[in-house]
Amino acid sequence: MNAGENLKNRTNMKLDEDQFEELLKAHVYLLNKNPYLRIGQAFFNVLSRRHPELADEIRAASIDPFHNNSVLPKAMAYVQQENQPTVKEEYELYLKLKEKFNGKETQY
Numbered sequence: 001m002n003a004g005e006n007l008k009n010r011t012n013m014k015l016d017e018d019q020f021e022e023l024l025k026a027h028v029y030l031l032n033k034n035p036y037l038r039i040g041q042a043f044f045n046v047l048s049r050r051h052p053e054l055a056d057e058i059r060a061a062s063i064d065p066f067h068n069n070s071v072l073p074k075a076m077a078y079v080q081q082e083n084q085p086t087v088k089e090e091y092e093l094y095l096k097l098k099e100k101f102n103g104k105e106t107q108y
Contacts, residue, residue: 013053014081020090021097023050023079028098040065040072047079054079 015023026046031037037045044066048055058064058075065072076090 024094024097040069
């Protein structure tokens with residue numbers, strides 16, 4: 001399956017604001033517990049564990065952040081429902097959450 005085909009198999013089960021925030025909290029927790037993980041790799045691992053149907057949609061696609069950190073904002077935007085904040089706003093939220101939850105226990 002090529003990357004283009006992978007994104008055609010959409011589930012339309014995007015994350016709402018609360019689900020996305022919980023995903024980011026788990027992402028920060030995983031990065032804190034496993035600093036050897038790349039940021040995109042950690043995001044995909046959390047997405048795969050919590051929302052496997054969405055992880056399957058982006059796996060091996062051009063927006064799969066597992067091997068390419070630079071596409072993380074696109075992956076974050078893809079997993080969210082429509083009418084959510086922009087990727088820039090979400091990334092800023094991610095940075096705030098990372099600072100806020102740095103070192104605090106949050107379930108992965």
